[in-house]
Amino acid sequence: MRKIISVLLIVVLTVSAVTLAGCGSSRVSEITSPTGTYTRDLEGTTINVFNWGEYISDGSEGSLDVNAAFEALTGIKVNYMNFESNEAMYSKLKSGAVSYDIIIPSDYMIARLLEENMLQPLDFSKIDNFHYIADEYKNLYYDPDNAYTVPYSVGMVGLIYNTTMVEEAPTSWSAMWDSRYADDILTFNNPRDTFAIAQFLLGIDINSTDTADWDRAAEKLKEQNPLLQARVMDEVFNKMEGGNAALAPYYAGDYLTMADNNPDLAFVYPEEGTNIFVDAACVPANAQNYDAAMMYINFLLEPEVALANAEYICYASPNTAVVENPDYSLYQNEILYPAEEDKPKTQYFHNMEESIRTYYEKLWEEILLADE
Amino acid sequence: MKKALGNVFIWIIYLILYAPLLVMVFFSFNEGRSTSVFTGFSLKWYEELFASRDTMTALQNTLVLAVSSAVIATILGTAAAMYMYYLRNRAWKATMKTVTNIPMMNPEIVTGVSMMLLFVFIGRLLGADNSLSFGTLLIAHVTFNLPYVILNVLPKLNQTDPHLAEAAQDLGSTPMQAFVKVVMPAVIPGVISGFLMSFTMSLDDFVISYYTTGSDFQTLPLKIFAMTKKTVKPDMYALSSLIFITVLVLLLIINISQIRQEKKNASK
Amino acid sequence: MKKRSFAQRIAGAPYILWAALFIVIPMAIVVYYAFTDANGQFSFDNIKQLADYKETFLISFEYSFIATVITLIISYPFAYLMSKKSAASQRIMMMLVMLPMWMNLLIRTYSWMNILERNGIINNFLEQFGIEPLKMIGTPGAVIFGMIYNYIPYMIIPIYNVMSKIDKSLLESAEDLGSNGLSKLRRVILPLSMPGVISGFTMVFVPSVSTFYISQKLGGGKVMLIGDAIERQMQTSYNYNLGASLSLVLMIVILISMIVVNRFAGDDDLLI
Numbered sequence: 041m042r043k044i045i046s047v048l049l050i051v052v053l054t055v056s057a058v059t060l061a062g063c064g065s066s067r068v069s070e071i072t073s074p075t076g077t078y079t080r081d082l083e084g085t086t087i088n089v090f091n092w093g094e095y096i097s098d099g100s101e102g103s104l105d106v107n108a109a110f111e112a113l114t115g116i117k118v119n120y121m122n123f124e125s126n127e128a129m130y131s132k133l134k135s136g137a138v139s140y141d142i143i144i145p146s147d148y149m150i151a152r153l154l155e156e157n158m159l160q161p162l163d164f165s166k167i168d169n170f171h172y173i174a175d176e177y178k179n180l181y182y183d184p185d186n187a188y189t190v191p192y193s194v195g196m197v198g199l200i201y202n203t204t205m206v207e208e209a210p211t212s213w214s215a216m217w218d219s220r221y222a223d224d225i226l227t228f229n230n231p232r233d234t235f236a237i238a239q240f241l242l243g244i245d246i247n248s249t250d251t252a253d254w255d256r257a258a259e260k261l262k263e264q265n266p267l268l269q270a271r272v273m274d275e276v277f278n279k280m281e282g283g284n285a286a287l288a289p290y291y292a293g294d295y296l297t298m299a300d301n302n303p304d305l306a307f308v309y310p311e312e313g314t315n316i317f318v319d320a321a322c323v324p325a326n327a328q329n330y331d332a333a334m335m336y337i338n339f340l341l342e343p344e345v346a347l348a349n350a351e352y353i354c355y356a357s358p359n360t361a362v363v364e365n366p367d368y369s370l371y372q373n374e375i376l377y378p379a380e381e382d383k384p385k386t387q388y389f390h391n392m393e394e395s396i397r398t399y400y401e402k403l404w405e406e407i408l409l410a411d412e
Numbered sequence: 413m414k415k416a417l418g419n420v421f422i423w424i425i426y427l428i429l430y431a432p433l434l435v436m437v438f439f440s441f442n443e444g445r446s447t448s449v450f451t452g453f454s455l456k457w458y459e460e461l462f463a464s465r466d467t468m469t470a471l472q473n474t475l476v477l478a479v480s481s482a483v484i485a486t487i488l489g490t491a492a493a494m495y496m497y498y499l500r501n502r503a504w505k506a507t508m509k510t511v512t513n514i515p516m517m518n519p520e521i522v523t524g525v526s527m528m529l530l531f532v533f534i535g536r537l538l539g540a541d542n543s544l545s546f547g548t549l550l551i552a553h554v555t556f557n558l559p560y561v562i563l564n565v566l567p568k569l570n571q572t573d574p575h576l577a578e579a580a581q582d583l584g585s586t587p588m589q590a591f592v593k594v595v596m597p598a599v600i601p602g603v604i605s606g607f608l609m610s611f612t613m614s615l616d617d618f619v620i621s622y623y624t625t626g627s628d629f630q631t632l633p634l635k636i637f638a639m640t641k642k643t644v645k646p647d648m649y650a651l652s653s654l655i656f657i658t659v660l661v662l663l664l665i666i667n668i669s670q671i672r673q674e675k676k677n678a679s680k
Numbered sequence: 681m682k683k684r685s686f687a688q689r690i691a692g693a694p695y696i697l698w699a700a701l702f703i704v705i706p707m708a709i710v711v712y713y714a715f716t717d718a719n720g721q722f723s724f725d726n727i728k729q730l731a732d733y734k735e736t737f738l739i740s741f742e743y744s745f746i747a748t749v750i751t752l753i754i755s756y757p758f759a760y761l762m763s764k765k766s767a768a769s770q771r772i773m774m775m776l777v778m779l780p781m782w783m784n785l786l787i788r789t790y791s792w793m794n795i796l797e798r799n800g801i802i803n804n805f806l807e808q809f810g811i812e813p814l815k816m817i818g819t820p821g822a823v824i825f826g827m828i829y830n831y832i833p834y835m836i837i838p839i840y841n842v843m844s845k846i847d848k849s850l851l852e853s854a855e856d857l858g859s860n861g862l863s864k865l866r867r868v869i870l871p872l873s874m875p876g877v878i879s880g881f882t883m884v885f886v887p888s889v890s891t892f893y894i895s896q897k898l899g900g901g902k903v904m905l906i907g908d909a910i911e912r913q914m915q916t917s918y919n920y921n922l923g924a925s926l927s928l929v930l931m932i933v934i935l936i937s938m939i940v941v942n943r944f945a946g947d948d949d950l951l952i
Contacts, residue, residue, distance in 0.1 A: 430780060436791050448794055514704075518707075518710070525920060530705055552702075568845070571872075636787070652784055652787050
């Protein structure tokens with residue numbers, strides 16, 4: 041029986057050995073020509089970064105290791121942690137028992153954090169790369185004076201479909217209510233995104249504060265229940281790539297990843313309009329290393345860094361140095377960067393007041409129960 | 413015939429237990445980024461893995477946490493099981509057992525959030541800003557591991573013949589000696605399975621860890637679960653496959669050498 | 681009379697302290713949240729809202745109970761057969777039961793999805809024989825299967841632990857007294873293995889009831905279990921109060937059902 045414990049020890053040792061071996065690898069962990077100004081004054085300090093999972097170029101497949109490059113340039117150690125949803129990030133931050141120096145939530149969550157005084161203004165005099173941000177992503181509704189946030193990544197929801205499984209290419213969200221595709225339809229597994237689809241279809245404001253509007257959307261969603269195969273989040277990748285479903289709403293950039301593995305997939309922005317989101321870097325009110333955070337945000341805007349991130353994440357970039365770079369593999373990609381005349385109607389999610397939030401959460405549970 | 417039937421049954425169960433692991437190993441060799449469409453054989457995800465500092469740190473954190481929490485829980489839990497076994501006040505004994513089951517009965521998220529609230533509260537009392545850290549994470553893991561240790565050790569104790577220990581004492585052993593010589597050997601298998609279950613629970617915990625860890629300690633499950641907007645790439649499959657194969661091979665080597673040793677001893 | 685040494689007496693002290701601090705106090709926090717509103721005022725609102733979750737509770741208990749019973753039916757003969765093997769095989773078999781659980785839950789679940797999907801491995805296999813594809817993912821069956829798969833080691837191990845301790849001489853004397861296989865099982869093995877069965881039942885049933893991940897992935901998000909509801913209240917809605925009251929009720933129901941199981945098993949040792 042002692043042997044079992046020795047097994048564990050051996051595993052631990054092997055793994056540590058492997059870890060050491062990993063340190064000597066040759067990855068791209070430096071940028072060649074920084075355009076912003078950086079100092080090594082904060083060398084030896086650490087910075088805690090809280091971001092979405094798989095949302096930064098990490099050096100895999102020959103890409104740039106952004107955090108390592110930042111460490112090499114400034115001598116500041118990066119502690120990098122991930123969250124899976126805006127809400128999960130919020131509950132951790134709200135506890136007040138952790139301090140991050142940088143967080144990268146989405147628009148409506150930023151609005152909420154600002155409302156609750158959980159962010160602090162940025163010192164734009166230290167973010168000299170800010171001029172790279174395209175004007176259309178400055179002064180957005182959640183931060184009208186652009187004092188608290190720097191956009192990081194942009195995305196839009198669209199309808200992904202399998203051309204071999206649909207009879208004609210869909211152009212409207214109504215395809216998700218088409219009984220011909222019964223049991224081949226996927227939808228989001230969260231209330232806000234799911235309601236938005238019904239709301240666009242019915243022509244209701246996705247940020248409506250009238251409970252009757254939410255009731256109508258809920259009725260529409262209940263009609264959809266018998267046609268649904270599953271409510272999914274990232275399972276959508278495996279399901280669509282494997283040809284297990286005909287229709288699924290998801291983010292445009294993720295469609296590009298899926299299409300790599302299944303050429304039968306196609307994508308459309310439904311004519312009724314769709315949701316657009318911006319994830320932006322902000323600094324929580326209780327950040328410990330403010331100056332390092334400014335440097336980190338500035339670094340994220342570096343053309344080389346932003347390019348690496350845009351390639352890695354596959355979402356649209358708000359950074360003009362990336363969008364206008366002909367070497368960018370998604371340069372003028374018509375799905376991420378549709379031409380002016382092809383641009384879908386888009387709308388941001390706003391932070392809903394508590395009573396509406398509770399109301400639609402309740403409706404959502406009713407929809408789920410009706411499905412059983 | 414009966415025996416063959418039994419063996420078939422055993423093999424079927426193992427096949428089911430290992431089916432997803434075979435799929436996992438298979439897709440870890442995928443050339444593409446997908447974990448459902450196989451586009452070609454490649455070792456590239458294994459290379460990626462070794463080069464990723466982030467992943468390796470997470471793996472190290474996970475193992476450190478799992479080993480230390482399982483060791484602490486095993487020691488605390490075994491002592492607690494002994495104590496409960498000898499308890500004669502029935503009401504107190506029932507209370508102890510109920511309390512022991514609470515961390516297991518609570519949905520993980522409730523345990524996670526309630527512990528977070530406790531740590532935050534204590535932190536405020538002590539005037540600390542960042543009350544969540546590796547320490548709080550360790551406390552949380554030990555706490556949810558404890559019932560698994562106790563639930564494994566106590567049945568073993570209940571099975572031991574109390575008269576044996578008494579007899580040993582009658583023959584002049586001190587209670588401590590009687591305990592070490594008679595009771596201990598009987599419970600060791602329970603202690604080991606308690607340790608293993610703790611290790612297992614801790615290795616794969618996501619929800620409780622999320623709420624109780626600090627801002628600089630990320631474990632592998634935390635990293636993997638955070639990928640559920642952008643999906644998991646085959647590098648995580650490669651990592652799991654490596655852990656799986658390493659443990660499997662070590663296990664077989666150790667057991668084979670042990671069997672040889674036993675045979676040698678027997679032939680002497 | 682067994683004498684308790686001082687050492688035995690204080691053996692429990694660290695655990696009692698630990699349990700008071702990290703089990704009882706957080707539990708008190710849960711109770712506090714269950715009976716207050718968002719402003720910290722005393723309120724029965726959360727408890728009243730529970731009526732909406734009646735169906736969810738019922739389904740969760742139904743699924744977990746089915747899963748636990750099936751797990752027991754599979755694990756019992758498995759543990760029995762395991763205990764009959766040589767000491768070396770037993771060691772290997774036990775480790776092999778635990779090993780799959782060391783792999784990440786998410787990755788194992790994804791792999792199951794690959795196997796059970798419409799174009800998955802099983803259906804591709806059946807297609808070779810001209811059999812119509814089966815619908816597996818997104819059904820209650822898949823959720824129950826997921827529970828069994830995930831928690832089966834926690835049933836096998838405790839049962840095996842007690843079985844391996846059953847005195848071989850007892851079995852032999854039962855044979856000498858003319859017991860055949862079946863009555864030996866019923867009169868000797870079954871009663872003696874009961875503590876393991878009860879441990880296993882607890883360790884499988886309890887986490888099954890509160891699971892949320894499995895129902896979302898294997899159930900296609902179409903089956904709402906109580907774990908899902910609690911997770912959503914705590915995480916997405918940030919309503920700790922309702923989440924706490926849901927889990928409080930869940931715990932009370934589990935506690936009661938465990939007491940019933942214990943009585944039913946005729947074991948006066950509460951809960952273990």
